[in-house]
Each structure stands twice: as C-alpha cells, then as structure tokens.
Amino acid sequence: MVTDRVPLWKKLLPHPFLTLALWVIWLLLNNTMAAGHMVLGFILAVIIPLLTSGFWPEKVCLKKPWVLMRFILIVLWDILVANIIVAKLILGPKDKLQPAFITVELDIRHPLGIGILANTISLTPGTVSCDLSEDHRYLYVHGLHVENMDETINEIKQRYEQPLMEVFQSC
Amino acid sequence: MFEWILAGLILIGALFTLVGSIGLYKLPDFFMRLHGPTKATTLGVGAILLASALYFSFKTESASLHEILISLFLFITAPVSAHLMAKAAMHIKLKQVKRTQNPQ
C-alpha cells in the first residue's frame, strides 16, 4: 500500500524558518548562550509554530538562497547611501525639491515578495511606498526628489524586484 | 582607538536622529515629512544601538547582542508604519504641495 507519507520532521516543524527565528530571538532576548536557555528556547521554538500553524496556512519556500544573501547585502549598503542622500536633501534648500508620486507596475506576484519589496523601497533612496492597488498590480511610491521618473522606476525594478522574483516563486 | 570608534558611532547616530527631526520640522507637506523619520532616524538609532552593543560586549567581555534585536525590530517596523501612515494620509486625501508631479 502506497500512502503519501509526510516525514516526521515536517510534521514537527511545519515552519522551519519560523522555528529558527524564534530560537535566535529567544537567545538574543536573554542575551545568553547557556545550555539551559538553548534547550528551553528550542522547545518553545518547536511548540509555538505547532500551536499556531493554523494561522500560517501558506508555506514559505526560498529558492536560490545566494541571491537572497546578495540582495540583503545590496539593501544594507543602499540604506547607508540612502541616508546620506536623504540627509543632504533635507538639509539643502527645500524649495528645490521635486516630490513625485510614482506608479510602479509589479511583475512579482508572491505576497511576501511584494511586502518585502515595499519595505525595501521605503528604506532606500528617497522613496516611500504609500499604497498597493486592490489587485496587487500597482505600487504607489512617493519620491522626495525625483528628476527622472522612468529612471527611478527602472532602478526599483532591476535592483530590487528582479532578485526578489527569483527568490520567491510559488511552490 | 576603541573609544574613538564608539564616539564616532554615537555622534553619527545622534546627528542622523537630529536630521530626521529637522526633516520633520521644515519640509512643506506630510508625504515629504515622512521621508525624514523613516530613514534618517532609523539609521541614527541603529548606529547608537551598535555602539551600545560594542560597548557592553567589551565591558563584560562576552558578546552582548540583544541591542541587535531592537535594531532589527526598528528596521522591520519603520517601513511598515510609514506605509500605513501614508496609506491613511492618502485615504483622507491630505493636500500635497503644488509642485508634486503626478499627484494622486
């Protein structure tokens, strides 16, 4: 008889990433690496996702972790650069600023991917994501100082959306 | 040497925090004001927290990483709250400065 058996570790760990995150957060909160806390934290990190798995129906699966790592490094660097640019803009003359609303057409469909893209846009040079259209196809972005709208849209799409699309594919 | 790095980080952090609030003070409309606190203030507090983590790690001679937790939390929540505030502002149709291109 052939049954579609789910391996035991998948039953016990429905969300491995959540478990890992909870474990790390527990250790950081207690600011210790003592063995007792590691065991207690691990038990909590296994039990909490099991109890709450009803609230997390969709599975997250990451493809190409290397692309994700590179994306995170790029974003961290961009945050630093963005802050210097924004600081200059803020301290400069305010009448020269050219604010703009930009509509970005999204190619990415994965909800978590859209969320991370919106957050990334908010943290990087001179742009804050303001709203998402009902059908999740357009993202409205406010720019503090936009000289060339198409250039900004292109940068967002190539620099941030492209790697996220590779990482978050439906599985 | 170590003290210099700490002092630099703290000073940069405080300056960025101030820049964020200056943006909040002087820019002409809400959507432009939103840029200051979401970026500059978050990075400023991040730098101060990094300095604190370094200081306590050296003082107690064991890694003190829980400051990282606050920085991570701030870096995740700042864009979320900015997004929600902008959404609320668009919802109640807040006025924008006249020179805004492509107004909503």
Next chain:
Amino acid sequence: MLENVLELSFVLVALAMLLSLYRLIKGPDIPDRILALDTLYINSIALLILFGLYQGSPLYFEAALLIAVMGFVGTVALSKYLLRGDIME
C-alpha cells in the same frame, strides 16, 4: 572623551525631540501628529540607550525594547483608525 561625546549626543537628541514636539503640537493634520509621535518614540529609544551607555548599565535595554514594541503598535492602531473610522468616502 566618551563622556563628552555622550553629553553632546544628549543635547542633539533632545533637540530632535523638541523639533518633533513642535510638529506634534503644530500639526496641521492628524497624520502629521501620528508621524511626530512615532518619531518621538524612536527618539526616546535613542535617549534611553544613550543614558544606559552613560551610566554603564544594561538595565535600560528592556525599557527601550518595550517602547519600540508599544510605539509600533500605537502607530499602527492610530493609522488603522484613520483608515477605517473616518467617513470621508
């Protein structure tokens, strides 16, 4: 030297808080006030961490973490109130 830098930073962050307070009082609209309140939360985290450094005590970390969590929840709740509780449309 570290103490002097810390004292200077206190002044800078306090100035930042004053500017945010101005925006909180002046407005002119509700989102501006929410934003000012959010900035005040984050500034107070910075001030608490600086004070912890000044005193050389890690005790203030928990307070800073609590302010971070509560500040985020407060901002989200206020924005959500504007989004749902208002009958403009």
